Each structure stands twice: as structure tokens, then as C-alpha cells.
Amino acid sequence: MSRRWCDEGSEKGRRGHLEIPGGTAHGTVEKKQTSDTTIKGHTVRASKDEPQFIVKSDNGGKAAHKAGALNKA
Structure with a gap:
């Protein structure tokens, strides 16, 4: 069983993978977002809580994910 990033505290530079509709994506955390932002024209709702x-992602895409969706590599 994979350990979730959130089990250890996700942080910038941590590598991992996540399950997406098309399979598994691998990538690196760039930032912990604690306020609303926009990525690729979509509003991302985020807060400290x-x-x-x-x-x-390794293919160059960028997306926002909740900690529970991220698995440590």
C-alpha cells in the first residue's frame, strides 16, 4: 500500500504519483496552495484548513490536487 503524502506533510519538491482518470501521473509538488487561485482557466478553491x-507532472502539465489524492513515490 502506498503512503499518502498527507501522512507525512506534503512539501515543495516532494515527488510522487496520483491516480487520474487516464491512469497514473508522476510529478513534483511545486507549492502548497492555501488561497484561491486559477490554473488553466479553472478556479482552484483552497484554504489553510x-x-x-x-x-x-513529468509531462509538463500543472494541476491542483488535495493531499489525499497524492501518493509518495
Whole structure:
């Protein structure tokens, strides 16, 4: 069983993978987002109580994910 990033505290530079509809994506956390932002024209809702993690995938894409969706590599 994979350990979730949130089990250890997700942080910038941490590598991991996540399950997405098309399979598994691998990437690196760029930032812990604690306020609303926009990525690729979509509003990302985030707060200190419910942060999102900005992840840059190995294929160059960027997306926001909740800690529970991220698995440590």
C-alpha cells in the first residue's frame, strides 16, 4: 500500500504519483496552495484548513490536487 503524502506533510519538491482518470501521473509538488487561485482557466478553491497542492507532472502539465489524492513515490 502506498503512503499518502498527507501522512507525512506534503512539501515543495516532494515527488510522487496520483491516480487520474487516464491512469497514473508522476510529478513534483511545486507549492502548497492555501488561497484561491486559477490554473488553466479553472478556479482552484483552497484554504489553510483545506489546502490544495500544485503539482507539476513529468509531462509538463500543472494541476491542483488535495493531499489525499497524492501518493509518495
